[in-house]
Structure formats: C-alpha cells, structure tokens
Amino acid sequence: MRYPKGPNKGKIYSPYLQKKAYESITQSLYKHQPTYKSLQESNTKLKADFKKLHRQNQTLIRKTQSLGVQNRHLRNQKSSHISQIRSLVRCSHQISDATFQKKIKSIFEVNKRSYTSNTVWLATSISQFLIGEPPQNWISISTLRTWHQNVSELHVNAQICQVANASVFGIMVDESTRGETKNFVMCYQFWDQKNQTPAVVITRLQDIQKCNAETVCDTVIENIKQDGLDLTKCALWTTDNTAYMSGDKGSAITLFNKKTGLKSLRIGCGLHIIQIVLNHFELAAFGKLSNGTGFSKKSHPYNLLYLAWNLHDGYNASDKDKPLNVNSQIIKNLYDGLLGFHYNQYQLPLRSRWDYELQTAKQYLNRHAAHIEFTNWFIEKLENRKTTPKTYLENWRLFKTWLVDPKLNIQVKCLLITLPPGRRxxxxxxxxxxxxxxxxxxxxxxxxxxxxxxxxxxxxxxxxxxxxxxxxxxxxxxxxxxxxxxxxxQWLHLPLAVCRLGGNNAQPFASSFYHVILQKPWISLPSDLELRFAQDLEGDINNGITNDFGLRELLLHNNDFLEEFKRFCSCDDPKLYKFPNLYDFVKNHIYFIVIHQQQVEGLFNKLDLKTHPNMSPAVKQSKLRLSSDKITKENLNDGLKDIRKQRTKSRRTPLQEVQFGPNIASTLLKQILD
Structure with missing residues (x-):
C-alpha cells in the first residue's frame, strides 16, 4: 500500500497505518454475521454472569447488615458500660471493695494496646494514600526502635573491633544536663588501621547519678571493660577543664590511673583553654561583672554588646509581650528606611563561649556609626509617644550613652585582638x-x-x-x-612533646630524643633548635617526667626500629613515610589525638535535635550513634541476623531470683548519697 497523493505520494504506508486499515476493513466490509446458535450461547453466558453477580450482591448486603448490627451493638455496649459503672457506684456500699474493683476492671478492656477496626482502617488508608500502594509489611514503633538499636549496635561493634586492633586509644568524655537527666557521652579516639585514618566513635550515652570524679572514673572503667577492650591501651583522655576533670588531686583521670595502675594523660580542650585565658584577660583588664551570666547596667564591654543584641535581635528571647509590638524585622526595616543600612542578625554574646562574644564585638564595631545616627532619631520618636514603655526607652537611652563612651568602645576594640587558632x-x-x-x-x-x-x-x-x-x-x-x-x-614537656615527631620539626626533636633519652652521643653537631629540645627533655627527666608514649621501650627492644630511628636523625630527606616503623608509631600514638571537644559538644546539639524526652535511653543512644557517623552497608543483613539471634537468646535466659527489701534499698540510697 502506497500514499496516493501528498508530499509522501508513492511511498509505502507505515506499518501502523497498514494495521489500522486492515482492522477497518475486517470490521466493516467483512464483519462476522451472528447465527441463531451463537446468540443462544451468548445469552446463556450472560445469564450465568448475572446469577454470579446477584450472589455477590446478596453477600455484600448480608455483610452490610452484619456491620450495622455490630455498630448498634457497640453503641449499646458503650451506653451499657456507663450504666453499669453508675450502677456499681450506687451499690458500692453494699459490696466489698475487692468485689467492686473486680467488677470495674471486668468492664474495661484488659489489653490497652488493642486497636479498633476504625483505627486500623484509618492507618491503612493513610499509608496507602501516601505511598500509592497497599503496604507489604507494617512498620510499628517497636520495629523502628529495634531497627535503630540493631543497626547502631552492629556499627559500634565493628568500630570497637578497630579500637581493639589499635596499638593505643584515647577517650573523650563530656556531660550536659537536660532537666533532671545528666547525659554522659563517651567516645573512643584511635587510628583506624582498616581505613588508615584517625577516627572518633561514640559508644555510650548514659544518665549518670552524679557529675563528679568518682562517678565518671567508675563509668569509664566499666564501659571499657564491657566493650572488651584492654584497659592498658587507654593512653589519654580529652576533656574540658572543669575541676573534677582537671584537678591535680582527686580528678577523674587521677582516680582512673590510681585504680588501674596506668599513666594515662589528660589533654584539656584547646578551645576551652583559650576561652579561659581570654576571659581572665577581660576580667583583669575591664573588671568583674556583678552578675556573671546576665545583663547589668554597669559600664562593661559585655553589657554593651548584650544590650546591642537585645535591642536589635533579642525580642524573641522571652514570652513577654514585645514593647510597642516592635520586633527584630521592624528594627531592620527602620534602619533600611532611615539610612539604607542593611545588617544581619546579631550574635547573642555568651560569656561561656568566647567566640560568640568576639563575633558580637565585630558586628558592633562595623555598625557603630549607623547605631549612633539611628539611636538619636529613634529615641526622639519614642519620647514623642506617650505609650512607650519606660524600661524600653531607658534601655535605648543607655545604649546611646554607651555608644559615645570612648573608654568603653576602646575596650571593645581591645577584645578583638586574639591569639591564633589551635592546631592538630x-x-x-x-x-x-x-x-x-x-x-x-x-x-x-x-x-x-x-x-x-x-x-x-x-x-x-x-x-x-x-x-x-x-x-x-x-x-x-x-x-x-x-x-x-x-x-x-604541658605541650612543651613529655609526653606531649613527643608529638613533634609528626610535625615540621620531627628530625631535630628525634635527634635530641636520641641523645637525651637514649643517652647516645650526638650523631652530628647539634643546632640551636636541637639544643633547646635537649634542654627541655633534660628538664623533664630531672623533674621525674619519663612518660614518652612508650617510644623509649620500643627503641630499646626493637633493633630494626632503633637503626631506622638513627637513620632518620641524620638523613637529608626526613619524610616520615620512608621510615615505616617510625611512621607507624606516629600514626598510632600521635595523629589520632583530638585537641578540642568541639565534636563532643556538637553531640549534645544532635541529642536535642534527634531525640525527645519520652524516648528510652537505649533509643536515644542508638539515634545519637547513627547521626554521628556514616553507616556502611557491608554485611548489614548478616550482622543484623546475628544481633537478633543474640537478643532472642538473651530473652530466653531464665530470670534470676529478684532481690528486694530494706537492705537492697539502703545500699542503693547509700550509693546515691555518697
């Protein structure tokens, strides 16, 4: 078949058009004519279909009637329950208390977790509407809870295996109170041999009874033992600088070393230390505040910065009504309309976070000129209104006074001169x-x-x-x-001075270590830097400080390592990776060390975001673990099966005899009060 005319004249029809033409011919010109017999067969089939549909319709009618009866029965049952309860209350004086309680309980449903058909229908409808198809397997709260716990346990177990394979490991601990709960977080820091990277893994989120040295020490020891790790490999702690963590006597690390016989080292959080240093500079240079945390009208840089934040962005800090219905956006619009000046949100200055106060100081100085011009105009407008709250107007007047106070503004400028940031x-x-x-x-x-x-x-x-x-x-x-x-x-003395082996001055320090600690002659004429390092090491030895992360023992008991160390001290190209024994020591003892707790502090923010107070401690711990690291999918299914088998096996373990009584309660009370 070909096109008779048009631009495609003479060309063959497409297969689609040929098929359509054939169907048109067969259905019109050659249409099949029904016979009497075929019509009888068709009629018989339609009668059979009609009877089948009629039976189905009758079945649906009976089901509808049954549901109607059930509905009336349930309604009558509800009213009957109320009548029975009222009747029992009226007759309660004629029966015993035990009988009354038994009859009342018999009225109510025993299984509190059963669902009505309406609840099931609603849940089914919502799920099917959201996913577009009937659900294959229903997900319950317990399923999600168990999944979180299983996956987090599988991941942490794999990480703990890596910790166990490390030569040494450290821990990071911190505590933060939420209401009546003292959340204690514990992490391991170590060199991951599998991935050849430094790693940190959170293993515990616990509610501890007290936040003191004894409790923290015992909790850490118990956790390390439960994880099946070697206590002697715990080389260091990274903590904040609170008294119960950092004290020379009676601190958590001191008790840990006393109870275990180890010489673990405490590394103070670098960011916290810088905050302490700069806070003491501010207090000594500008005076102490009468109120350590809040705002006062004393002329002080912190009070000026807090007032700047409060008048511009502090309107949502409390649930109190806003003065004149003014909010942060209105203040920004007024600045824009008056001066064409745009600014971002002020940082709330917190004395417990030095960086926050510095950020507010930078913002204030950048906006100082605009603040002066705006404040003069805005105060005049507020004074012309009779409904202006007195306190609100006084705060703006105080801000105007402080804006032009030369001494106060010079002090704010002095705050911005800071030390360089910390390093690894x-x-x-x-x-x-x-x-x-x-x-x-x-x-x-x-x-x-x-x-x-x-x-x-x-x-x-x-x-x-x-x-x-x-x-x-x-x-x-x-x-x-x-x-x-x-x-x-402490970073200039043993054992932390050994960290120089991983830095730019690795070779000079190694040469000094070889001469002083190993008591060997200088390999070559020492430089001034080597002499300074040697003098520091000699001072440590004279003061009885001999901890060097075990480097001396390794060198004395491994001749290959000693010869390699000696070559490193005198080579022209001291690249660590060319000296495998030394490189392995640096990786496993130095490169994994975390010098601040910013990562741990962030865990408490995740705790607030990822959990809620009604969650059980186990679920909170699981969600915090999952949100703090990437979960690998390798062997996930097999691992989950093993964990589920272990959990099922533990459930089948016969329960021990429950012990209770005054003696048990007295022991618990003593643990809490001591």
Whole structure:
C-alpha cells in the first residue's frame, strides 16, 4: 500500500497505518454475521454472569447488615458500660471493695494496646494514600526502635573491633544536663588501621547519678571493660577543664590511673583553654561583672554588646509581650528606611563561649556609626509617644550613652585582638611555643600591641582615665599569660612533646630524643633548635617526667626500629613515610589525638535535635550513634541476623531470683548519697 497523493505520494504506508486499515476493513466490509446458535450461547453466558453477580450482591448486603448490627451493638455496649459503672457506684456500699474493683476492671478492656477496626482502617488508608500502594509489611514503633538499636549496635561493634586492633586509644568524655537527666557521652579516639585514618566513635550515652570524679572514673572503667577492650591501651583522655576533670588531686583521670595502675594523660580542650585565658584577660583588664551570666547596667564591654543584641535581635528571647509590638524585622526595616543600612542578625554574646562574644564585638564595631545616627532619631520618636514603655526607652537611652563612651568602645576594640587558632596534636608543641613567646614579649611591649587603642584613648580620655586603662591592660596581659602557662605549657614537656615527631620539626626533636633519652652521643653537631629540645627533655627527666608514649621501650627492644630511628636523625630527606616503623608509631600514638571537644559538644546539639524526652535511653543512644557517623552497608543483613539471634537468646535466659527489701534499698540510697 502506497500514499496516493501528498508530499509522501508513492511511498509505502507505515506499518501502523497498514494495521489500522486492515482492522477497518475486517470490521466493516467483512464483519462476522451472528447465527441463531451463537446468540443462544451468548445469552446463556450472560445469564450465568448475572446469577454470579446477584450472589455477590446478596453477600455484600448480608455483610452490610452484619456491620450495622455490630455498630448498634457497640453503641449499646458503650451506653451499657456507663450504666453499669453508675450502677456499681450506687451499690458500692453494699459490696466489698475487692468485689467492686473486680467488677470495674471486668468492664474495661484488659489489653490497652488493642486497636479498633476504625483505627486500623484509618492507618491503612493513610499509608496507602501516601505511598500509592497497599503496604507489604507494617512498620510499628517497636520495629523502628529495634531497627535503630540493631543497626547502631552492629556499627559500634565493628568500630570497637578497630579500637581493639589499635596499638593505643584515647577517650573523650563530656556531660550536659537536660532537666533532671545528666547525659554522659563517651567516645573512643584511635587510628583506624582498616581505613588508615584517625577516627572518633561514640559508644555510650548514659544518665549518670552524679557529675563528679568518682562517678565518671567508675563509668569509664566499666564501659571499657564491657566493650572488651584492654584497659592498658587507654593512653589519654580529652576533656574540658572543669575541676573534677582537671584537678591535680582527686580528678577523674587521677582516680582512673590510681585504680588501674596506668599513666594515662589528660589533654584539656584547646578551645576551652583559650576561652579561659581570654576571659581572665577581660576580667583583669575591664573588671568583674556583678552578675556573671546576665545583663547589668554597669559600664562593661559585655553589657554593651548584650544590650546591642537585645535591642536589635533579642525580642524573641522571652514570652513577654514585645514593647510597642516592635520586633527584630521592624528594627531592620527602620534602619533600611532611615539610612539604607542593611545588617544581619546579631550574635547573642555568651560569656561561656568566647567566640560568640568576639563575633558580637565585630558586628558592633562595623555598625557603630549607623547605631549612633539611628539611636538619636529613634529615641526622639519614642519620647514623642506617650505609650512607650519606660524600661524600653531607658534601655535605648543607655545604649546611646554607651555608644559615645570612648573608654568603653576602646575596650571593645581591645577584645578583638586574639591569639591564633589551635592546631592538630602534631603541630601543637611548636604552636604553643610560638604563642608563649608571643605572650611573653607582649607583657613587655603591650603598649605597642595596643598602640592604636591607646592613641585613641589619649585623644578622648582624661589623664587619670588613661592611666587606669593603661594599667588595666597590662594587668590583663599578665593574667592571660599566667593562665596560658597553667593550661597549655604541658605541650612543651613529655609526653606531649613527643608529638613533634609528626610535625615540621620531627628530625631535630628525634635527634635530641636520641641523645637525651637514649643517652647516645650526638650523631652530628647539634643546632640551636636541637639544643633547646635537649634542654627541655633534660628538664623533664630531672623533674621525674619519663612518660614518652612508650617510644623509649620500643627503641630499646626493637633493633630494626632503633637503626631506622638513627637513620632518620641524620638523613637529608626526613619524610616520615620512608621510615615505616617510625611512621607507624606516629600514626598510632600521635595523629589520632583530638585537641578540642568541639565534636563532643556538637553531640549534645544532635541529642536535642534527634531525640525527645519520652524516648528510652537505649533509643536515644542508638539515634545519637547513627547521626554521628556514616553507616556502611557491608554485611548489614548478616550482622543484623546475628544481633537478633543474640537478643532472642538473651530473652530466653531464665530470670534470676529478684532481690528486694530494706537492705537492697539502703545500699542503693547509700550509693546515691555518697
């Protein structure tokens, strides 16, 4: 068949058009004519279909009638229940209390978790509507809870196997209170041999009775034993610098070493230490606040920054009514309409978080000129309104006064001069030495360090005010140096000084270690840097500090390692990866060390986001584990089967005799009170 005309004239029809033409011909020209016999057969089939549909319809009618009867029965049953209860209450004086309780309980359903047909229908309808198809397997709360626990347990077990394979490991612990719950988090830090990377894994989220050294120490020891790890491999703790963690006597790490006979080291959180140092600088230079956490009207940099935040972005800080219905967005719009000035949200200054206060100080100084112009205009408008709250107007007037206070603004500028940020463990000894020299030089030349601020002060302050500011800055620098030395100089001494083997000065330190600790002659003429390292090591030995992460013992008992270490001290190209024994030591003892607790602090934020108070502790721990690391899918199904078998087996274990009584209760009470 071909096209008779048109642009495709003479071309063959497409197969689709040929098929349509054939169907048209067969259904019209050659249409089959029904016979009497075929019509009888068709009629018989239709009668049979009609009878079948009639039977189905009768069945549905009977089911509908049955459901109607059940519905009436349930309604009557509800009213009957109420009548029975009222009748029992009226007759309660004629029967015993036990009989009354028994009859009341018989009225109510025993199984509290049973669902009515309406509930099941609603759940089915919602699920089918959302996913577009009938569900294959129903997911219950218990299923999700069990899945979280199984997967997190499988993941943590795999990670603990890696911890067990490590030469040494460290722990990170922290506590944060939520209501009456003291959430205790414990993590392991180690070098992952499988992936050849430093790793941190959270293993525990517990509610501890007390937040003291004894409780933390016992909890850590118990957790390490439950995980099947070797206690002697626990080389260090990374903690905050609270008294029960950092004290020389009676701290958690001190008790841990006493109970285990180890010499584990405590590393203070670097960010927390810098906050302590700078807080003492602020307190010494600008004075103490009468209220350690809140706002007061004392002239102080923190109060100025807090007031700036409160007047611009603090309207949602409480549930109280907003003055004049003003909110943060209205203030931003007023700045834009008056000055064409745009700004982002103020950071809430928190004295417990030094970085927050610094961020607020930067924002304030960048907006200082706009604040002065806006405040003059806005206060005039507020004064013209009779309904302006007195406290709100007084706060803006105080802010205006502080905006033009030269001494206060100079103090805010002094806050922004900060130390460099922290580094990793293998860089910390050299960075701490650099910062220490910087601070020591600063105490002797602080006038040059604050030259811009002092020049501004000379132009705007009286001679007496200038003298007070000058002396306070000097005192603040001295206090900062004192607390810096207290918390960070441990990086310049054993054992943390060994971390230099992973840094840029690895070869000079190795040469000094070879000479002083191993008592070998200098391999070559020592440099000034090597002599300084040797002097520090000799001072540690004289003070009885001999812990070196086990490096000395390894060198003395492994001749290959000793020869390799000696070659490293004198080679021209001291790249660590060319010396496998030394590189392995650095990876397993140094590179995994975490020098701050920012990661652990973030876990408590995840705890607030991923859980709610009604969750059981086990589910909270599981969700926190799953949200803190990537879960690998390797052998996931097989691992889950094993865990489920173990859980089923543990459920079948016969229960021991329950012990209770005054003696048991007295023992528990003593544990709580002691």
């Amino acid at each position: 463990a293998h860089e910390m000894p050299d960075k701490v030495f650099e910062w220490h020299e910087f601070l020591k030089n600063l105490t002797n030349n602080f006038d040059m360090f604050f030259s811009d601020q002092l020049t501004e002060a000379a132009d705007s302050l009286s001679s007496k005010e200038f003298e007070i500011l000058f002396n306070d800055l000097e005192y603040g620098i001295i206090e900062a140096l004192k607390h810096f030395e207290k918390w960070l100089l």
